[in-house]
Amino acid sequence: MIRRQTKTVAALAFHPFQPIFFVATQQHVRVYHLLQQKLMKKLLTGCKMVSCMDVHPSGDHVLIGSYDRRVVWFDLDRGGMPYKTLKYHTHALRGLGFHRAYPLMATASDDGSVHVFHATVYSDLMKDPLLVPVKQLVHRQASSSSSSSKKAALALAFHSTQPWLFSAGSDNNIVLFQDL
Numbered sequence: 001m002i003r004r005q006t007k008t009v010a011a012l013a014f015h016p017f018q019p020i021f022f023v024a025t026q027q028h029v030r031v032y033h034l035l036q037q038k039l040m041k042k043l044l045t046g047c048k049m050v051s052c053m054d055v056h057p058s059g060d061h062v063l064i065g066s067y068d069r070r071v072v073w074f075d076l077d078r079g080g081m082p083y084k085t086l087k088y089h090t091h092a093l094r095g096l097g098f099h100r101a102y103p104l105m106a107t108a109s110d111d112g113s114v115h116v117f118h119a120t121v122y123s124d125l126m127k128d129p130l131l132v133p134v135k136q137l138v139h140r141q142a143s144s145s146s147s148s149s150k151k152a153a154l155a156l157a158f159h160s161t162q163p164w165l166f167s168a169g170s171d172n173n174i175v176l177f178q179d180l
Contacts, residue, residue, distance in 0.1 A: 007025040007026070008025060008026055009023060009024070009025060010024045010025060010026060010049070010050040010051060010052075010053075011024040011050060011051070011052050011053035012024070012053075013053050013054065013055045013062075014055070015055060015059045016055065016057050016058070016059045017059060018059060019033060019034040019035045020032065020033055020034065020040070020059070021034055022053060022055060022062060024045075024050045024053045024064065025050070026048075026049050026050055027044075027045055027047060027048070027049070027050065028042055028043060028044060028045060029042070029043035029045060029050070029053065029062065029064060029074070030042055030043075031043065031076070041076070041079075041080055042080055043062070043064075043074050043080050043082075044080055044081060044082075045064050045066065045072050045082065046070075046072065046082060046085070047064065047066035047067075047068055047070055047072060048066065048067065048068045049066060049067040049068065050064055050065070050066050050067075051065050051066055051067050051092060051093055051094060052064075052065040052093060052094065052095050052096050053065070053096075054096055054097040054098055055098075056098050056121055057098060057100050057101075058121055058123075059076075060075065060076050060077055060121070061073065061074065061075055061076065061083075061098075061121055061129065062074040062076065063096050063097070063098065063105065065093035065094070065095070065096045065107060066092075066093060067092040067093070068092070069087055069089050069090065069091065069092065069093065069109070070085055070086065070087055070093070071085070071086040071087075071088070071093065071096060071107055072084075072085050072086075073085070073086070073129070073131070075129070077125060083128075083129070084129075084131065086131075088107065088115050088133070088136075089107065089109035089110075089111050089113065089115070090109075090111045091109050091110035091111040091152070092109065092110045093107055093108070093109050093110075094108050094109060094110060094152065094153065094154045094155060095107070095108040095153070095154065095155040095156045096108065096156070097156060097157065097158060098119065098158075099158040099163065100158065100160060101160070101161060102158075102163050103118055103119055103120045103121070104116060104117070104118065104119060104134075104158065104163060104165075105117045105118075105119035105131070106156050106158070106165055107156075108139070108153035108154065108155060108156040108167055109152070109153060110152040110153075111152070112138060112139050112151040112152055112153055112169070113136055113137065113138055113139070113153065114136070114137040114138075114139060114153050114156060114165065114167050114177070115133065115135070115136050115137075116133075116134045116135045116136075116137065116165065116177075117131055117132060117133055117134055118130070118131070118132040118133075118134050119131050137165070137167070137177050139151065139152075139153040139167050139169040139171075139173075139175055151169060151170060151171060152169060152170040153167050153168070153169050154168050154169060154170055155167070155168040156168070162178075164176060164177065164178050165177045
């Protein structure tokens with residue numbers, strides 16, 4: 001009897017302009033070409049459990065966040081191994097993303113912080129992407145009466161045209177950070 005191992009899907013994403021689909025399971029990311037209906041690549045994250053994923057607007061770079069506090073950056077032109085692994089948070093990552101117009105990247109975590117990075121991706125394939133930490137933002141609770149409750153930044157989203165960052169937290173509040 002053949003036993004098929006089931007994979008839990010952690011995150012999904014589409015390529016910005018090609019018929020490519022990214023499926024993140026607990027430890028791998030599979031890249032599928034939708035027209036050819038075949039597996040193109042398998043990205044090895046090195047993480048225990050993937051929590052979130054985003055694709056750069058150029059389509060050549062993928063960010064993976066994990067419950068073991070890692071951000072893994074893949075350059076799809078370099079193959080299936082991570083280009084860079086970052087550890088800036090003390091708790092699990094819940095959200096991350098690239099800005100669609102500005103060279104910004106952000107990560108949100110259970111530790112209640114949101115880290116913002118300057119992330120420049122060059123069109124020249126010989127130049128490595130430039131990643132510089134910019135700010136560490138704190139997702140604050142609206143009332144101090146629930147100081148014993150866990151504060152966590154659960155999700156984030158960039159504004160489509162402005163360098164603004166929205167963060168949603170476990171305190172049921174959405175915070176807008178404007179001065180990035």
